[in-house]
Amino acid sequence: MAVFPSTAAAQAADRRRSRAAERGSTPSPRPRRRSQRSAYLFIAPIALGFLVFYIWPLLETFWFSFTSFGVFGGNTWVGGENYEGVVRDVTVGQALGNTVLYMLMGLVTLPVAIVLADLMNRRGLRGVPVYRALYFLPFVTMPAAVGLVWNWLYNGDFGMINEALSWFGVDGRYWVSDPSTAVYAIGAVMVWSHVGYYLIIFTAGIKAIPRDYYEAAEIDGAGPVRRFFRITLPLLSPSIFFATVICVINSLQQFDLIFVMMSPENPALGETQSIVTLFFKWAFQENAQGAAAALAFLLMLLIAALTYLQFRFQKRWVHYA
Amino acid sequence: MRRRSLLTGALAAPFAAAAATGCSSKGGSSRTSGGRTTISYGMWDTLQVAGTEKIIKAFEAEHPGISVQIQLTPFPSYWTTLKTAMRGGSAPDVFWMNAVNLQMYAEGGALRPLDPFIERDGFDMAVHPEELLRMYSYKGTRFAMPKDFDTIGLWYNKELFDKAGIKYPDDSWTWDTVRDAAAELTDPRAGVHGIAAEMSRQYTYYNTIAQAGGYVIRDGRSGFADERTIEGLRFWTDLIDKGHSPSQSAMTDTRGRQLYLSEKVAMNYDLSAMASQMYAAPAIKDHGGVAVLPEGRRRGTVIHGLASAISSKSEHPEAAWKFAKFMGSRKAALIQASEGVTISSYAGTQDAWVKSMPEFGLGVFIDMLDYAVPYPASRRTTVWENLQPQLLGGPFTGKGGIESASRTLARQMDLALEQEK
Missing domain, CATH: 3.40.190.10 (Periplasmic binding protein-like II)
Incomplete structure (x- = not known):
């Protein structure tokens, strides 16, 4: 849909141009406006898509958050009632706590990925593309498949993890259905499946660091650890900043793994529920779309605030070479 | 020309497919x-x-x-x-x-x-x-x-009963008979439990709640604070606490039905509609049997x-x-x-x-119609159904008492029912 207006405009521009050519003269020169217009034309497809699929739903969600949503149509204005309900609901507090926990666990991915990226960029290491592909594979695998397979691994009676533990005489648990371990079990899968993505970002970042710095440092007698902390980390900070922003946004919206791994009868359901799974439950199971919209909007504000703060404080630790 | 026809063919294919499935792809x-x-x-x-x-x-x-x-x-x-x-x-x-x-x-x-x-x-x-x-x-x-x-029946495994030397369940069974049998049938060394006390509305606790004389919902109010209702729930949590059933954590990973099908539990309360699935499992076709639900203070089974x-x-x-x-x-x-x-x-x-399926004696499911209670519902059933696993999950995994959990559930369910109006 989004392409039609822009192509129509492009055709119109074509027609004008050909008319101008017939007259054998160029139209009065207003190059700045011309180039601006073509710039708009170029961004039109994506901008329209963005308007239709992001901005419009956003506005709609904002409107829904002030209404009581009729299951089969018909919304009625209820003012701030939904927001009041969200604030008063105890499950929201629990879900928020879990979501923050997911975010912290998500952030653990970053140091892991940095160390791996550094190791893989050591000179003389063989088979780097193979490792990179192996680490990247989980990221391009469907989360639903990842969740299912990990559920089998985690199975308390027949899972491979407990089987392996039993060789060492350790009695495993019911990892995903024990309220005290479930959230960490999911977090571990999260880290595992995202580490490849950040690995690629950091590898690119490390590759951009001039070799001369390392050589100079080596001549001055700096060991590998020191080189890592004094050269790699500071010069990688723009990549780390980018990764942190993305990671916080993504992990605050954690949904698919939890949804796949936690069955509705799981006694650890409450302990693993994130804001977005709660949103799903309200909106699509319990028909509380109004309250769900309010919850989604509050989550967006939270993410926006956290992202703003990160940009605000980046000056203190991000070095742009 | 050939090239062109191939190309148009490729372009037309999705449309043809869409036309063929017209009804469903247009949303039906x-x-x-x-x-x-x-x-x-x-x-x-x-x-x-x-x-x-x-x-x-x-x-x-x-x-x-x-x-x-x-x-x-x-x-x-x-x-x-x-x-x-x-x-x-x-x-x-x-x-x-x-x-x-x-x-x-x-x-x-x-x-x-x-x-x-x-x-x-x-x-x-x-x-x-x-x-x-x-x-x-x-x-x-x-x-x-x-x-x-559908009604719910007591599915049992004849071989495990024979091994333990216990008579097969029949319509003389009561809650006490189940408890005793579950204790005797449990064999930790073989990894066998007497019964699967799964946290399941339709299959387990809605039935025993009715048998204890309790109720889930009546006149728009929750029944989970009722003594009899709690008694119906405690029937199951007791079995877990005593180790005669796997805990709900274990049964989240491997459902009670799977445990029954793989002959790891001797008794399981399950749906009549599952008969064909049981019949398709060779071991259960040979060893499986079904009886009416044992009597509590009264008889009862959930019909849906x-x-x-x-x-x-x-x-x-x-x-x-x-x-x-x-x-x-x-x-x-x-x-x-x-x-x-x-x-x-x-x-x-x-x-x-x-x-x-003559081997099973499925007639019991129809006999139970006389005292079947309808599956409880209200206008926003899912809302208070979703509360149940969250609040009862603890007691069904051996953490926390069932009585306080049930009373909390009653309070929250009443709030949810209040909002329905």
Whole structure:
């Protein structure tokens, strides 16, 4: 849909141009406006898509958050009632706590990925593309498949993890259905499946660091650890900043793994529920779309605030070479 | 030229496919073509597709002007999809309805009332169990045509009973008999538990709540604070605490039914509709048996059944009614029963189902109709159903007492019920 207006405009521009050519003269020169217009034309497809699929739903969600949503149509204005309900609901507090926990666990991915990226960029290491592909594979695998397979691994009676533990005489648990371990079990899968993505970002970042710095440092007698902390980390900070922003946004919206791994009868359901799974439950199971919209909007504000703060404080630790 | 035709062929293929599946890809709204009215039938159970196709064939033979297309949506997304399709006006003409959702759909005006049709055609609804008719009425109006019913029975494993030297369950069994047998049947070395005390509304605790004389919901108020209701719950948590059943954590990873099918539990409360699945498992076909649910303070089993409802947005209500009526008729019931998938609700047609798996003695499921209690529901059933695993999960994994958990549940459920109004 989004392409039609822009192509129509492009055709119109074509027609004008050909008319101008017939007259054998160029139209009065207003190059700045011309180039601006073509710039708009170029961004039109994506901008329209963005308007239709992001901005419009956003506005709609904002409107829904002030209404009581009729299951089969018909919304009625209820003012701030939904927001009041969200604030008063105890499950929201629990879900928020879990979501923050997911975010912290998500952030653990970053140091892991940095160390791996550094190791893989050591000179003389063989088979780097193979490792990179192996680490990247989980990221391009469907989360639903990842969740299912990990559920089998985690199975308390027949899972491979407990089987392996039993060789060492350790009695495993019911990892995903024990309220005290479930959230960490999911977090571990999260880290595992995202580490490849950040690995690629950091590898690119490390590759951009001039070799001369390392050589100079080596001549001055700096060991590998020191080189890592004094050269790699500071010069990688723009990549780390980018990764942190993305990671916080993504992990605050954690949904698919939890949804796949936690069955509705799981006694650890409450302990693993994130804001977005709660949103799903309200909106699509319990028909509380109004309250769900309010919850989604509050989550967006939270993410926006956290992202703003990160940009605000980046000056203190991000070095742009 | 050849190249071009290949290319156009490739371009045309998706459109041809879309046209072929026209009904479902357009969202399943009905259409008329060549004098034939096509209506769609929404359902979720793949096991019932073959039987339903046979019924449709019989229906189309009787009504040459109407053809019916099945729209299969897997259960986990069935209701979400249906709701969205309802809003968008592309829901199937006739679709499966359950007790949990009936009141919400009826109240929201999504269903066409059946009363005018029933009265006009003089269809005798009394051929279906009364509990089902009540389940599918809202404020005195009938909204769906029952097609089958389920009750819960005590499935047991004869071999494990023989090994422990215990008599098979029968209608003399009470809660105490179950407790004693579960203790004796539990064999930690073999990894066998006496019973699966799974945290499941329909299969386990709704049954014992009724048997204890408690209730889940009455006059818009929660029953979970009631002493008798708590007694019905404690029956199960006690079995877990004593180690005669795996805990709910274990049964989240491997469901009670799976444990029963792999002969790791000797007793399991389960649905009549699962009979065909049990029958397909060679070990259970040989060792499986089923008895009426043991008696508590009284007898009880939860009855639920599916029904065919007509969308209020259907463009062919007359054809839709003809099909829904056929689905609730004796003819369809007999086809359904002989398929062995589920018990038809039409009175006197259940024999075919019982006989389709003679080894099991499935007659007990029909005997239990006398004291069956309907599956509890309200207008927003899912809201308070979702509260249950969250609050009862602790006691069912051996953490925290069932009494306080149940009382908390009652409070939160009452709040949810308050908001329904």
